[in-house]
Amino acid sequence: LENLVIPIRDGFFSSKYKPVDYKHLHELAAVKKMASEKIQLKIKKTEQFSKNNKEQMLLKQHRQVWWQEHKRLSENRQKAEAEMKAFLDEESHKHKFFLDIKDLEHKLSEERDTYQTNTIAPIWQLKENLKLWLNEMQCYLSEESCLKFKINPVEMLQQIKFVKKQQKAVLEFLTLESLALEREMEDYKTKALAHSLEEKNGLFLEVPSALLSLECPYPDLKTFLTNECRKLASGYWSKLQEIDQQLEVLLSNTEWNEEDQWIFQAVINQYPSDLQKRSKLCLDVLQRYLPHKSRHDLVVHKKAWDHYHFIRSRRRALILDWAQTRKAFLLKAVTTAAEASAAHEMEVVLANTRQKQLEICADLKAKV
Numbered sequence: 001l002e003n004l005v006i007p008i009r010d011g012f013f014s015s016k017y018k019p020v021d022y023k024h025l026h027e028l029a030a031v032k033k034m035a036s037e038k039i040q041l042k043i044k045k046t047e048q049f050s051k052n053n054k055e056q057m058l059l060k061q062h063r064q065v066w067w068q069e070h071k072r073l074s075e076n077r078q079k080a081e082a083e084m085k086a087f088l089d090e091e092s093h094k095h096k097f098f099l100d101i102k103d104l105e106h107k108l109s110e111e112r113d114t115y116q117t118n119t120i121a122p123i124w125q126l127k128e129n130l131k132l133w134l135n136e137m138q139c140y141l142s143e144e145s146c147l148k149f150k151i152n153p154v155e156m157l158q159q160i161k162f163v164k165k166q167q168k169a170v171l172e173f174l175t176l177e178s179l180a181l182e183r184e185m186e187d188y189k190t191k192a193l194a195h196s197l198e199e200k201n202g203l204f205l206e207v208p209s210a211l212l213s214l215e216c217p218y219p220d221l222k223t224f225l226t227n228e229c230r231k232l233a234s235g236y237w238s239k240l241q242e243i244d245q246q247l248e249v250l251l252s253n254t255e256w257n258e259e260d261q262w263i264f265q266a267v268i269n270q271y272p273s274d275l276q277k278r279s280k281l282c283l284d285v286l287q288r289y290l291p292h293k294s295r296h297d298l299v300v301h302k303k304a305w306d307h308y309h310f311i312r313s314r315r316r317a318l319i320l321d322w323a324q325t326r327k328a329f330l331l332k333a334v335t336t337a338a339e340a341s342a343a344h345e346m347e348v349v350l351a352n353t354r355q356k357q358l359e360i361c362a363d364l365k366a367k368v
Helices: 002-010 022-091 096-143 153-205 219-253 258-270 278-289 295-367
Strands: none
Touching: 022 096, 022 258, 022 278, 096 153, 153 219, 219 295, 258 278, 258 295, 278 295
């Protein structure tokens, strides 16, 4: 206990206590702080490096998908153009209409070539000029030369501004044409949907002509087959209407505008369903193209879109099943009618034989 009292009794001015060197402590704190800042800077650099690597890896994966999609679309376009050309060459000799179509195709091809010459070629030429200019600048700067550049920077800027102005005018013109074409296609779409609805009603509800023209010796059997066909079609029709109502509800519940929905569909269709990490890549691209949509909105919309496509696949499966069932029913009806005709002929033969037997018996009785 006496040892514990000594520090208090002697006080801070006792020789047992050394004065604190605050300057040294500040220096140590500054060194520690600087070391901590260096560590934090290294951590930030590592995080940024990791983020950049992750970004580059995502972009690499996106480029692979985009290249495959570009290759697929190019091949499909070349195939479609070759088939169209072969069809027009073959039919143009038979009908004047196809000859006019062929002339229109040639005219559109010339317009496309003219457009590329007037708009795309200047951009590539400007790009090559800028590359040449930058290479010359790097060469002059590395040699520390004071020689004048062969390309005037003022003229180059004027050329860039002229090309930008030209491209802006072209894009405005193409936008107006695109809007007019979209309105025209919407009109055609409305008419086509109305026509397809009529065809769909006829496909499901009308009795096939092959069944109506079926030759059957028993009217009741033919009536039964016709009623069974209508009953079968009615069952499939009610299922189809139920699926269509579900699709309409899903489409009406979305609050996305047409442009955002078009971008969403275009992005989703670019990435194959069997692609690894497809959802991650799709969400990454959608966040780039639709920055005003949150990740939660994109995930919810994608789930709804997957559900919509699942119901669409059910609809396609139902139509395919109905086509196969309808075909099998018609085949069975034809077989039944053939069996009924054979049975009817057998009955006629037996009836004729019975009649002859009765006549023979009557003649024999008359002779007796």
